[in-house]
Amino acid sequence: MNNHFRHSFVASLYTLLCAVLIFACASTLFAQEDVKAGVNDLKAVYIFNFIRFTDWPLRTGLKRGSDVKLLVLGDRDILSTMQSIAEKKAAREIGLSVESCATDSCISAASALFIGSGERDDYPRLLDLVAGHPVLTISDIPGFAAHGGMIEIRYDNKKLTFVVNLQAVNRSGLYISAQLLQLGEIIGRDHE
Amino acid sequence: MLSGYDVFRRSCMFACLLPIMVATGATAVAAANRYSADDLLSMKIEDLVNVKVTTLSKHEEKYMSTAGAVFVISSDDIRRSGARSIPDALRLAPGLQVSQSNMNQFQIGIRGQTDFFTDLLLVMVDGRPIYTTTFSGVWWVAQNYPLQDIERIEIVRGPGGAVWGSNAVNGVINIITKNSGATQGLRITGGGGTTDKGFGNISFGSHAGNLDYRVYAMNELRGGGLPTHGGLSHLTVYPAGQNTPDFRRVNQQGFRMDWDAGATTRITLHGDAYQVKTGVANYWMPIVTLPVQPAREYRGLNGFNGKNMVFRLEKELVPDILFKGQLFYDQYKLHTQIMREQKETFDGDFQVDFNNVLSQNISLGTNIRRLRTRMHNTPQFQLPSRTTKLASFFINDELRLFDGLFRIIGGMKMERNSYTGWVYQPSARAIVSDDNWALWVSASQAARTPNDMENGLRWNLKSSAGKLVRQIGSGVARTEKVLSYEVGARLRPVEESLIELTAFKIRYKGVLDTWQNRSATNPYIINGIIPEYLTNVLNGEGDGFEANFRYNPWQWLTLKGSYTYLHQVYTDYPVKDGETIWTVRSNKGQDPANRFHLGVGVNPVKGIEFDANLYFTGPFREGDIHGYHRLDMRLAWKPVEYLEVSLVGQDMLQASYQSNTDSIVGYAARIPQRYYAQVTYTYH
Numbered sequence: 001m002n003n004h005f006r007h008s009f010v011a012s013l014y015t016l017l018c019a020v021l022i023f024a025c026a027s028t029l030f031a032q033e034d035v036k037a038g039v040n041d042l043k044a045v046y047i048f049n050f051i052r053f054t055d056w057p058l059r060t061g062l063k064r065g066s067d068v069k070l071l072v073l074g075d076r077d078i079l080s081t082m083q084s085i086a087e088k089k090a091a092r093e094i095g096l097s098v099e100s101c102a103t104d105s106c107i108s109a110a111s112a113l114f115i116g117s118g119e120r121d122d123y124p125r126l127l128d129l130v131a132g133h134p135v136l137t138i139s140d141i142p143g144f145a146a147h148g149g150m151i152e153i154r155y156d157n158k159k160l161t162f163v164v165n166l167q168a169v170n171r172s173g174l175y176i177s178a179q180l181l182q183l184g185e186i187i188g189r190d191h192e
Numbered sequence: 193m194l195s196g197y198d199v200f201r202r203s204c205m206f207a208c209l210l211p212i213m214v215a216t217g218a219t220a221v222a223a224a225n226r227y228s229a230d231d232l233l234s235m236k237i238e239d240l241v242n243v244k245v246t247t248l249s250k251h252e253e254k255y256m257s258t259a260g261a262v263f264v265i266s267s268d269d270i271r272r273s274g275a276r277s278i279p280d281a282l283r284l285a286p287g288l289q290v291s292q293s294n295m296n297q298f299q300i301g302i303r304g305q306t307d308f309f310t311d312l313l314l315v316m317v318d319g320r321p322i323y324t325t326t327f328s329g330v331w332w333v334a335q336n337y338p339l340q341d342i343e344r345i346e347i348v349r350g351p352g353g354a355v356w357g358s359n360a361v362n363g364v365i366n367i368i369t370k371n372s373g374a375t376q377g378l379r380i381t382g383g384g385g386t387t388d389k390g391f392g393n394i395s396f397g398s399h400a401g402n403l404d405y406r407v408y409a410m411n412e413l414r415g416g417g418l419p420t421h422g423g424l425s426h427l428t429v430y431p432a433g434q435n436t437p438d439f440r441r442v443n444q445q446g447f448r449m450d451w452d453a454g455a456t457t458r459i460t461l462h463g464d465a466y467q468v469k470t471g472v473a474n475y476w477m478p479i480v481t482l483p484v485q486p487a488r489e490y491r492g493l494n495g496f497n498g499k500n501m502v503f504r505l506e507k508e509l510v511p512d513i514l515f516k517g518q519l520f521y522d523q524y525k526l527h528t529q530i531m532r533e534q535k536e537t538f539d540g541d542f543q544v545d546f547n548n549v550l551s552q553n554i555s556l557g558t559n560i561r562r563l564r565t566r567m568h569n570t571p572q573f574q575l576p577s578r579t580t581k582l583a584s585f586f587i588n589d590e591l592r593l594f595d596g597l598f599r600i601i602g603g604m605k606m607e608r609n610s611y612t613g614w615v616y617q618p619s620a621r622a623i624v625s626d627d628n629w630a631l632w633v634s635a636s637q638a639a640r641t642p643n644d645m646e647n648g649l650r651w652n653l654k655s656s657a658g659k660l661v662r663q664i665g666s667g668v669a670r671t672e673k674v675l676s677y678e679v680g681a682r683l684r685p686v687e688e689s690l691i692e693l694t695a696f697k698i699r700y701k702g703v704l705d706t707w708q709n710r711s712a713t714n715p716y717i718i719n720g721i722i723p724e725y726l727t728n729v730l731n732g733e734g735d736g737f738e739a740n741f742r743y744n745p746w747q748w749l750t751l752k753g754s755y756t757y758l759h760q761v762y763t764d765y766p767v768k769d770g771e772t773i774w775t776v777r778s779n780k781g782q783d784p785a786n787r788f789h790l791g792v793g794v795n796p797v798k799g800i801e802f803d804a805n806l807y808f809t810g811p812f813r814e815g816d817i818h819g820y821h822r823l824d825m826r827l828a829w830k831p832v833e834y835l836e837v838s839l840v841g842q843d844m845l846q847a848s849y850q851s852n853t854d855s856i857v858g859y860a861a862r863i864p865q866r867y868y869a870q871v872t873y874t875y876h
Contacts, residue, residue: 035226035227035243035244036226036227036243036244036245036246036596037226037227037231037232037243037244037245037246038226038227038245038246038248038249038250039245039246039247041227041228041229041232042227042232042240042243042245044229045229045232045233045235045240046240048233049237049240053237081229084229085229085233088230088233090233155245155247158244158245158246159241159242159243159244159245160240160241160243160245161241179237180237183237183238183241
């Protein structure tokens with residue numbers, strides 16, 4: 001019985017060893033890009049890029065090179081990731097500051113607003129609050145862009161895409177660069 | 193036929209050749225990695241839209257892709273369970289058998305052989321083993337920490353010998369305390385109840401530059417249990433109408449410092465000192481000279497005092513090459529009616545991780561340990577004072593293929609101990625996994641090495657039929673070898689859910705236990721002594737499965753549970769006589785066949801938490817312990833951010849019950865129903 005133990009164990013090891021060899025060789029044929037990103041990390045970098053590719057109307061004194069105040073509501077992960085991004089050189093260059101506040105006056109004074117899924121039930125009110133102000137509204141809540149939000153981040157087949165409601169953007173007086181627009185899905189074009 | 197040497201030689205070849213073979217075979221595979229936020233920031237927006245994402249956190253991703261039966265008890269789980277001790281918290285894990293013979297002695301095991309000694313589990317606190325090589329096991333009574341400062345308890349079911357070394361046969365438990373950066377400010381906790389008479393801890397954390405630190409002190413007094421039923425047993429030490437003497441008083445103090453010394457270096461220094469006193473009732477042989485006297489019962493005090501200091505350094509030498517070094521010193525003093533021991537451990541552990549080398553993560557490590565034991569022998573219990581050494585080397589290689597979908601992990605640890613020389617523990621694992629599912633298999637060989645008692649013990653234990661029973665560690669014990677085969681699956685049918693299933697088969701060769709040689713020709717017998725040798729007595733097999741789930745359908749509701757089935761067969765080998773058959777029966781009887789746990793956690797409104805946990809343990813000890821249910825409930829209220837008040841009921845289904853039988857270190861007591869209240873004040 002003892003030898004049986006050893007035989008079966010050694011056999012298992014060798015089976016796995018053969019498997020290693022086969023798969024190691026096979027891997028040369030099936031090599032693929034194997035790098036992923038954490039979904040919240042990528043969402044935060046998207047938000048940063050949306051801000052980077054947006055120009056605020058001159059009368060607000062906000063344009064690239066001046067301070068941009070981003071409010072993050074309803075998503076603690078995104079908030080903390082954005083806060084660490086705000087400390088990086090690339091973010092300091094555009095004067096990005098990240099906050100989370102709950103008062104109406106604070107919210108309408110923001111230059112950009114990310115509404116996380118924690119505010120799913122309250123986002124129409126938040127959109128009303130900033131309507132008419134040059135506030136870039138971003139969210140990952142499904143249907144956000146169709147319901148008056150400006151940019152909606154979508155999770156689709158293990159990738160992140162985004163939808164821009166151009167009508168909402170134009171109405172607020174913001175300008176989003178064509179370089180960004182060509183990568184996303186556009187709804188609410190003027191001629192539509 | 194393969195000799196042991198052949199097995200070792202081939203296993204070594206396997207371990208040594210694996211990285212070379214996979215390196216040559218997999219040169220074209222892209223490096224496995226995860227983009228950091230910095231990486232993503234430096235990418236063009238055109239490239240970002242093509243980046244694949246995972247919805248798992250780093251921690252969850254690691255969990256889903258682990259080719260083994262792992263489970264994590266989180267800080268929140270511990271708090272919400274109402275557990276008052278580390279063993280109580282361990283009940284939350286699937287596959288863990290936790291019973292207590294009285295209010296201060298716990299028996300904790302995984303997949304079988306769960307007695308007081310629990311010699312097949314390696315237990316660590318922040319990487320420092322608390323498994324004692326004196327008797328192979330853990331003095332659970334002396335293992336305490338403010339539960340709020342425990343970050344998580346990681347449990348690996350199944351062998352971990354290829355990385356952790358010997359005695360990680362059926363599992364590894366690693367208790368990980370919080371980084372001091374996460375415990376800044378002042379926290380004061382106090383409470384008391386029916387059995388937990390009074391407890392409290394104070395913790396203060398602050399920082400100076402990049403150095404975070406915390407200091408803490410704790411004090412706990414738990415009362416004894418209730419006398420066991422069963423007629424006249426233990427009457428002399430369990431007077432009617434009183435609690436049994438198995439109380440426990442704990443004093444413990446400690447500190448932790450975490451220093452971010454630059455972007456690539458992290459240094460941690462922590463230490464604890466404890467003073468634990470417990471009451472005990474047991475039997476002993478007050479007179480050990482012949483003619484033999486009957487054993488007598490006694491009530492006494494046990495003392496456990498200890499201190500430890502751990503220094504850890506993690507440094508990224510260059511990107512993807514990480515060095516980890518740990519040095520620790522541990523000292524404990526044990527004082528009981530019959531055994532007085534002082535043990536010091538000096539340990540150095542060094543590891544280098546090479547990540548993303550041709551699709552592989554390779555870890556190399558070495559460990560050296562020196563254990564100095566001083567015994568103050570009594571006429572009843574004698575063990576030599578001595579110094580023993582341990583040295584080991586390990587290699588672990590993980591190969592990722594097919595976009596990280598398939599991974600193979602091979603590992604081997606070679607370890608040299610003072611009693612049986614070199615021990616080899618190979619392991620091979622494979623896993624296919626995605627974000628929402630995983631399938632894995634493993635085959636491992638692990639070892640339980642002989643302990644100090646098996647090498648030099650003379651314990652005049654009891655009397656039997658007019659003779660003195662003496663436990664003898666004659667040094668003939670060999671390493672117990674264990675082969676384990678496992679297969680497991682994980683599934684996340686929806687987000688915020690997890691279902692896991694693991695099946696296992698274990699083969700034990702040379703289970704270490706006791707054997708009474710009653711042969712009339714034995715010189716001891718002739719002199720009126722029955723020698724009870726500590727040696728390899730059994731072979732055995734165990735199989736079974738563990739299933740567990742967790743589901744958060746809404747943010748305010750958590751459901752969780754587990755079921756464990758265990759089947760064991762032991763055969764007495766190489767000796768088969770009237771005595772060994774009892775060892776077979778007692779080993780088989782140590783664990784129930786069926787266990788389950790169901791838990792629910794509710795946050796009906798902000799600031800209110802309600803939790804209920806129901807545990808079932810089937811009958812074991814050949815029916816001496818009936819199956820029992822345990823229900824714990826906790827209600828907590830946080831009127832303001834800095835204050836929490838909680839009420840906890842434990843073992844609420846019956847007035848009292850017996851959770852395990854008498855053990856060799858103390859009589860059993862009945863576990864009473866218990867209630868306590870706790871208040872925590874936090875100031876940041």
